[in-house]
Amino acid sequence: MKVPFKIGHAVVTAEVFQRGKPMPTMINVHDDENTSVAAGKVIIEQSGGRLIELSHGGHRLVTFSLDGRRYRFDPNRIFSDAGIRATLDKQSTWSEAAHRAVKRFAAQYLEHFALDREPVIIALHNNTNGALSIGSYRPGSEHAATARVVHIAAARGADDFFYVTDQRFFDYLRQRDLNVTLQDNRNVPDDGSLSVYFGRKGIPYVNIEAEATHLNAQIEMVRIACEMLNETLFATGR
Ligand SMILES: [Zn+2]
Numbered sequence: 733m734k735v736p737f738k739i740g741h742a743v744v745t746a747e748v749f750q751r752g753k754p755m756p757t758m759i760n761v762h763d764d765e766n767t768s769v770a771a772g773k774v775i776i777e778q779s780g781g782r783l784i785e786l787s788h789g790g791h792r793l794v795t796f797s798l799d800g801r802r803y804r805f806d807p808n809r810i811f812s813d814a815g816i817r818a819t820l821d822k823q824s825t826w827s828e829a830a831h832r833a834v835k836r837f838a839a840q841y842l843e844h845f846a847l848d849r850e851p852v853i854i855a856l857h858n859n860t861n862g863a864l865s866i867g868s869y870r871p872g873s874e875h876a877a878t879a880r881v882v883h884i885a886a887a888r889g890a891d892d893f894f895y896v897t898d899q900r901f902f903d904y905l906r907q908r909d910l911n912v913t914l915q916d917n918r919n920v921p922d923d924g925s926l927s928v929y930f931g932r933k934g935i936p937y938v939n940i941e942a943e944a945t946h947l948n949a950q951i952e953m954v955r956i957a958c959e960m961l962n963e964t965l966f967a968t969g970r
Contacts, residue, residue: 735844739837740798740830744807745787746841749773752780756961757847758854758954760785761807761926762792768856768942771950775958783856784845793823796833803830808925810838815924852936852965854957855926858944865890866911880916885909891943892953897931900964901938908956936965 733748758772763786772783786807788794795804802824809819816834820826842848859865867890869879883906884890893911896902902914917931930937938957942950 737837737840737844739794739833740796740803742788742794742796744794744837746844747785747787748782748845749776749785750782751776754782756781756852756854756958757845757850758783758856759847759926760856762786762857763788763790764792765856765858765944767944767947767950768858768940770947771940771942771954772854772856774951775954779958781958786841798827798829798833801825801827801830803827803834805834810834810924811842811926811929812922812924814922815928819924848933848935850935852938852961853926853930854954855937855939856954857939857941858950859891859941861891861943861945863891864941866893866913869895869913878915878920879913882913883909883911885911889943889946889949891941892946892949893941894953894957895927895939895941896937897927898936898938901936901960904960904964905956910953910956 735746737744758781760769769785776783793804794807803820804823805819806823809815816831817826820830866884867873868875869882870876888911894905895913897915897917899914902912905912915927915931920928922928927937927939940953940957942953
């Protein structure tokens with residue numbers, strides 16, 4: 733299934749891949765992070781669920797024109813007014829009309845797939861070797877302000893890590909000795925990202941972030957995330 737969203741003169745298409753029940757829901761917003769999408773599809777083929785992938789020309793950023801001007805934004809920075817303003821400013825330029833168009837898109841995306849009513853969201857991302865890593869969340873590092881606590885697994889690649897908003901997920905993943913950082917939901921800077929958005933809504937959120945060449949590692953991580961949901965959120969009492 734494909735769902736088109738208009739932003740100015742551009743179209744961003746959400747492609748939905750589903751097997752069995754639409755649970756869990758996995759989302760991918762950066763169109764150049766294809767390893768993560770491939771990993772999610774492998775697990776959905778095996779155990780069911782849905783993956784909603786934004787398609788916008790294969791780039792990380794979305795470009796659109798409006799009233800004869802070109803704008804660009806990061807689709808993972810548009811889920812608050814502060815985020816929309818900052819990403820338009822950083823990636824192109826801000827205007828009130830562009831702000832409104834981006835805000836409308838963000839709202840339509842959330843509403844169309846009823847993401848605010850999900851029990852949990854799995855986000856799929858990739859990074860490049862040496863850029864973002866679990867080390868970025870250590871005290872004193874670049875993203876330390878977002879993190880309440882960090883667990884670093886010596887046996888794992890530092891670029892392959894989980895970013896979670898729920899203490900139960902952190903405890904589970906730390907116990908399995910995976911790289912994981914727990915978002916400080918109260919004090920995290922509002923960058924308009926989905927982790928901040930869902931963190932504030934109290935909807936558990938798991939970002940599975942792996943180096944783009946680590947397909948097998950990311951498949952294993954998605955599988956572990958699904959096991960984690962079954963053993964924590966969806967565990968039936970006896
Ligand atoms: Zn990404």
